[in-house]
Amino acid sequence: MENQTEEPAPDAPVGDVPAPSVYAGLTVVELKEKLRERELPVSGTKDVLLARLAETEAAPATADKKSLDYSKLSRKELKLHRKAVNALAEKLRHQRDELNLKSQSHAAERDVLNAQAKTLMxxxxxxxxxxxxxNVEVGETRDELRDLNPKVDQLRDDFLKLKRARFAGNNLPPIPKLKRQIQELELKQMTSTMSIKKERALVEKIATLQSQISEQDELLETDTEVTAARDSFRQGEQQRKDLLRSKKRAxxxxxxxxxxxxxxxRENRKTRKRADGAQRAFVRVKELADEVHAEYIEQLRELSEIDRKLAEIRRGSGKGNLIESAANAEELFRKFLSGDKLSTEQLMIIQKAGML
Structure with missing residues (x-):
């Protein structure tokens, strides 16, 4: 029995790996130049430009568009072709002008938005x-309060200590406490519903508390040292309140x-974003206008070439007519020498030829 060797199975096909583009290292400007050389669009991102170039490399080579051989066209055909080229040139010129106006509009919008963004900034x-x-003012006021608070507290303690020492037997309640009680009663009077009797009692209580404050003030006025301590404390307390209000306001x-x-x-960023959009639109339209202008120039060059060819045809036609006229004059001159009768017009032809 023959030994049969098993042939190895063929390797699985490896997926096609795209070769790196030879244009990958080029800049966007260089890529656009390559595309212009191939008469291809130049709009889009770098990836789009690379893909467009790759397509042209992968596509089978096609013959370049050749210009018409004007030498094979008649004068009439050249004129008809010139008319078509001129119409296309005019169309391109109008298209270019419209695009330029549009780009100017985008530029104006961009400038206005940039000015607004600058103002906002x-x-x-x-x-x-x-x-x-x-914030600096707040910090300075806070520092002043930090220095003032212990001084005011000390003035208050000195005043209360002196007051208790001088009027210990009078059993005087603290004036701030009396004022707080008055405020509470006044608030109750304004916010609560009560009978006339209760309201009258409330008013009398407020009056009693106010009377106690007045009596204390009169009593304190009898002692100049206590009065001076009280006034110093009140002045310091007022200064502290002013600083607190100033700090809060700042x-x-x-x-x-x-x-x-x-x-x-936030508004500046929105405006700047709109300005950037207007700038991108300006660049996009301007590039398109430049492309149309380049095509327009090509049509003008073709018109110039057609006009040159027509001029050559006209010169050639004039030279042929001149040769024909000279031959005709020689024939008429021979007839003249033979004695044939010639018309006045024929004689003028001979004369113009310089034979008479």
Whole structure:
């Protein structure tokens, strides 16, 4: 029995791996130049341009579009062709002009938006500077309060200590406590529904508390040292309240400036984005206008070539007519010498030829 060797199975086909593009290292400008050389569109991203070039490399080579051989066209055919080329050139010129106007519109829109974005950015800087200045003011006021608070507290303690020492037997309630009680009763009077009797009693209680405050003030006025301590404390307390109000106001204003800065910055970014969009539209339309202009110039060159060929035809036709006229004059001159009778027009032909 013969030994049969099993042939190895063929390798599985490997998927086609696209070869790296030879144009991958080129810039967008260089890629567009390559496409223009091939008379292909130049719009799109770099990947689109690379793909377009790759397609041209992969496609079978085709014969370049050849110009017409004008030497094989009659004068009439050249004129008809010139008319068609001129019509196309005019169409391209109008298209180019419209695209240029459109690009100018995009440029104007871009400039307006850039100016708005600049104004908004200036507002951002202004709000930021004011906010920072107010924050500095808040910090300075906080430092003043930090220094003032222990001094005011000490003035209060000195005043209360002196007051208790001088008027210990009078059993005087603290004036701040009396004022708080009055505020509570006044609030109750404004917000509660009560009978006339209860309201009258409430009013009398408020009057009693106010009377106690007045009596204390009169009593304190009898002692100049206590009065001086009280006034020093009240002055320090008022200074502290003023600083607290100033700090609160500066903090609130700083917050307003911060929010205004944030709003202006947000609007600036939106406007800048719109300006960038207008710039991209400007570049896109301008590139298209340049492409149309290049094609328009090509048509003008072709018109010039046609006109040159027509001029050559006209010169050739004139030279042929001249030769024919000379031959005709010689024939007429021979007839003249033979004694044939010639017309006046025929004699003028001989004369113009310089034979008479």
């Amino acid at each position: 200036n507002q951002v800087y202004a709000h930021r500077d004011r906010r920072n200045g107010l 903090r609130e204003d700083a917050q307003v400036q911060h929010e205004s800065m944030r709003d202006a910055l």
